Amino acid sequence: MGPGPAVIATVLLLVGNAFFVAAEFALLAARRHRLEQAAAARKRGAASALAGVRELTLMLAGAQLGITMCSLGLGVVSEPAFAAMLDPLFQAVGLPAAAGHAVAFAVALSTIVLLHMVVGEMAPKSWAISDPERAALLLAPPFRAFARGVRPLLRALNGISNAALRAARIRPKEEVSIPKDAEGLRRLVGESRRLGLIGSDEHDVLTATLRTHTEPxxxxxxxxxxxxxxxxxxxxxxxxxxxxxxxxxxxxxxxxxxxxxxxxxxxxxxxxxxxxxxxxxxxxxxxxxxxxxxxxxxxxxxxxxxxxxxxxxxxxxxxxxxxxxxxxxxxxxxxxxxxxxxxxx
The missing domain is CATH 3.10.580.10 (CBS-domain)
Structure with missing residues (x-):
């Protein structure tokens, strides 16, 4: 693949990976009651986001499928193409062919991995977590369209996953369960703090408030x-x-x-x-x-x-x-x- 198509393919694969990562974290972090309010107000994308939350396991399977496809594409297409582009440069500075190829491979691999982690994973995840409802409204419609296109495959993969869970005596669920007791809510608050969804002050206030439900x-x-x-x-x-x-x-x-x-x-x-x-x-x-x-x-x-x-x-x-x-x-x-x-x- 030539330099131009390789760069275009790499950009598209990074954007695709970022899209699926952001969609996954947005659906996980979005507060359902806010999505319901947005749907009641007929905001664009709210119905798709709410539908995605209601069949969360299927949507997560779709996100993982998309992330896997983009990651494999970066490894199969981008890395060899970038290595091929760099190989002549290292040979031109006097490196033997074998050494030049090895250095070009290492530089190309490091560059693709760095771009994949920063652009394709960390940046979209941070954005989705910082504003999950807005991200869900924006990304849910195209994400749902992708999921509809590969729904048979997703159902098959989800069925295999659920069968494995049942074999381990774990009951699969389609949507995030909302804890009803104070202990469950405390775990939810702690996990929200770990993921950066709430600040330390909010965490302390919520934890103290939940403690008072049972503390005499x-x-x-x-x-x-x-x-x-x-x-x-x-x-x-x-x-x-x-x-x-x-x-x-x-x-x-x-x-x-x-x-x-x-x-x-x-x-x-x-x-x-x-x-x-x-x-x-x-x-x-x-x-x-x-x-x-x-x-x-x-x-x-x-x-x-x-x-x-x-x-x-x-x-x-x-x-x-x-x-x-x-x-x-x-x-x-x-x-x-x-x-x-x-x-x-």
Whole structure:
């Protein structure tokens, strides 16, 4: 093959290899819900991308077939052609024929391997991973057209592969399974970080959030002896003074028997004291307090957040399995843990 056709063939084979690599990684990395949104908005290529995700194993077989064909083409066509082009140059500088041919072969092989790795593999893979949905929308239509053209061969290859998996007692799947439990999601987040789909900050936040689905709130409990409370018979002035002293707007209310009976926001006192100072004289903490939520110490952090939000509360008492008071927990601390960092109690 002459120099011109060899260069053209090499460029076409590298482009083809890059196309199949990018299509493969785009379908693997694309988020299905985003493809569904794009399909609902009738974006070009979205239907093909979504169809490719739904029969992923067949599409991966097509990508591997295309990559193999292009790689073999580079080895069969490009490398000998480039070696033949370089051989006369090395002989012209005085190298013996055998040595010139060996050096030309080594240089041609190294050049083709470098181009194949950088242009045909690494660059398209990085592009597809950095923007998988866009890559899938762009590449899916021509990739699906190729897959339709070789579908019988792909089904045969896929059937052989699935038979080998079943022989090893592995159940083949047509599309990527979505993990349902926290452990599966943690593995997915870790793999996404390894592939560069998410940054380290996103990985840390997601990992901490997933941990709170199963981690109990025990480590966030403020011990009972550190709880700021006012007596149930405390008047408005005493309540306001306690709020200022402890630096808290919400205070727990302690009954005559020493038990915590409710929670009080200082604004309840201020709202009646300002317009009706006389009426506020007889108001006590026990009368103004609202019931306080009680949680078990083994309640997962996520469930505790949901319970507090449902009650529109910011504090909850925490008990052990025998009903003994261990302390309290605040919504701010729980949310801080969910977001990856525990705030001070």
């Amino acid at each position: 709130l025990a480590r966030l409990v403020v011990p009972a002896d550190r709880i700021d409370a006012v007596p149930a018979d405390a008047g408005p002035e005493e309540i306001v003074a306690a709020s200022r002293r402890h630096g808290r707007n919400r205070l727990l209310v302690r009954g005559a028997d020493g038990r915590l009976t409710g929670v009080l926001h200082v604004r309840e006192v201020l709202s009646i004291r300002a317009p009706h100072p006389v009426a506020a004289i007889g108001a006590t903490a026990g009368e103004l307090a609202a019931p306080v939520l009680t949680l078990s110490v083994d309640t997962p952090i996520q469930r505790a957040v949901a319970a507090l939000r449902e009650r529109r509360a910011s504090l909850a008492l925490v008990q052990d399995a025998h009903g003994r008071l261990l302390g309290m927990v605040g919504l701010d601390d729980l949310l801080g843990s969910v977001l990856g960092g525990t705030q001070a109690a």
